[in-house]
Amino acid sequence: MSAEAIGIGMIGMGTVGGGVAELLVKEAATYGKRVGKAVELRKILVLDVAEVPEKDQAILPNGVLTDDGEAFWNAEGIDVLIEVCGGTGVAYTFVKKALEAGKHVVTANKALLAKHGIELFGLARANGVSIGFEASCGGGIPCITAMQFGLMANQISGMYGILNGTCNYILTEMTQKGKTYSDALAEAQELGYAEADPTLDVTGGDTAHKLAIMASLAFGVQVTDDQVAHHGIDGLDLKDVQFAAELGYDIKLLGIAEQKEMGGGVSVSVQPCFVHVDEIIASVSGPMNAVSIVGHAVGHTMYYGAGAGRFPTASAVVSDVMNIASGWYGDAFAKMNIWTDKHEPVKLVSKEDQRSRFYLRFDALDVPGVIAKVTTYLGEKDISISAVMQHESDEGEFTPIVVTTHDARQGDLDAAIKQIEALSEIDGNVVQIRIADIPK
Structure with missing residues (x-):
């Protein structure tokens, strides 16, 4: 890079790209003072x-914006490529080309x-x-920087994150206003918090991408998106939201990564979880994001802020x-071994062996x-009940019954549920939702 200036090239000019361009142009003098050289788009x-x-074109100096690929790649003096076009097709090709050409890359592309982080970091x-990637997880929240550098003295044992603003907005509307999932989703789309096709968000896929990146950093292992089991909020019933409130819980879509023992x-x-209302993360509402990270020395830390949007995400990119x-x-990138290309493949705990309430x-x-039959089946699998709740009903009719358990092995619970569902007195399937206990 030049000692006098650093040249920036960017691919994409959507919501985030427009914010990046505006910051780089309007705050150029401030940024130049802070880094000791001009930062030029x-x-x-x-x-x-x-x-x-x-309005976005008006921000830019003449000649900066182009749809001519050859002109872009032949432009002189580009030291850093910003990728904000999204996806894993063209974006992968462009990022790889930039790295091979000796250009630094900044991306918001989780x-x-x-999917390709191990290869690209190498x-x-x-x-x-x-590669700078703060904006890929949590929007404007500096949680990546915290894990890379601020928490370096710690062995991290757990991460618990609200990493998708769309889902958090929908759940807030359901829990605080009693709206159905479909009504809350429709409102989120009207307000621009949800895409026309919200599948990636509401099924937990978007959160799974982010969790793979963050778990890799937290535990020093290679985790890819296909290794993160995810279950979204699209099947959530308002009944369970109401029962959660009666029991003193809120419901959040959480990305959870845990390592109980070093190595x-x-x-x-990723799944909807009951979170006790006294937990700080339970109070995170609307489209906001938050991440709790637990280290052996520092204890419980938390990072909160806007998880998406024009300027929050642009803030992280810039x-x-x-x-x-x-x-x-x-x-630091060259000398330290904290990025995934230097890590060993992850040793995953099987779904059956994971434990929770x-x-x-x-x-x-x-x-x-x-109830006696249900408790017997649970007891035979060494599952202890912490509470049972049933509203009054007419004898001989089907009524919802709620059971909460103490810490249990997932495989044992699944086996007990299979027996419960086979009972002639049970109608339909058993709903199970994890109760997340975040370490203090």
Whole structure:
């Protein structure tokens, strides 16, 4: 990189790209003072210049915006490539090309890193450059920097994150206003918090991408997106939201990664969880994100803020650019062994061997002996009950019964549920939801 200036090229000019461009242009003088050299946005590649909003085009100096790929890649003086076009197709090709050409990369693309991160980090190292990716997880929250550098003295035992603002908004509307899932989703789409096709968000896939990246950093292992089991909120019943409130819990879609012993197995999963209302993370509402990280020395830490949006995400992108421009980040990237290309493959704890407390709900015929049969099946699998709740009903009718358990092995619970569902007095399937106990 030049001692006088650092040149920036960017691919994509959507919501986040527009925010990045605005910050780089309007705050150029401030950023130059902070890193000791000019930070210059020199070229932006888009699919079609005509589709870029006029308000975003007006921000840019003449000649910066182009839809000519050859002109972009032949532009002189580009030291850092910002990738904000998304996806794992074209984005992968462009990022790989930039790294091979000796350019640093800054990306907000969690899907790309969750799938190809091991390869791309190794490629960056081989070519003497680095990858900044703070914006890939948690939007504007500096949780990646915290794990990379701020918590380096710790052995991390657990992470518990609300990492998708769409889902958190929907769940907030369901828990605080009693809306159904479909009504809350429709409102989220109207307000721009949810995509027209919200599948990746509401099924937990987006959170799984982020958790793979964060778990890799936290535990020093290689975790890919296909190793993160995920279950979303799209099947959540308002009944369970109401029962949660009666029991003193809120419901959050959590990405959870845990390593109980140093060097031991790692469990990674995404699912709706009951979180006690006294937990700080239970109070995170609307489209906001939060991550709790537990270290053996520091204890419980928490990071909160906007998980998406034009300027929160752009803030993280530009911060990575400045860290690279200052020189220290590239040096750290080259010398330290905290990125996934230097890690061993993860040893996963099987789903059956994961342990937690659980909430169960089933519709049972209101006749004598049903609860006794259920408790017997649970007891035979060494599952202890912490509470049972049943509303008054007419004898002989089906009524919902709620059971909460003490700590139990998932495989044992699944076996007991199979027996419970086979009872003639039980109608339909048993609903199970994890109760998340976040270490203090």
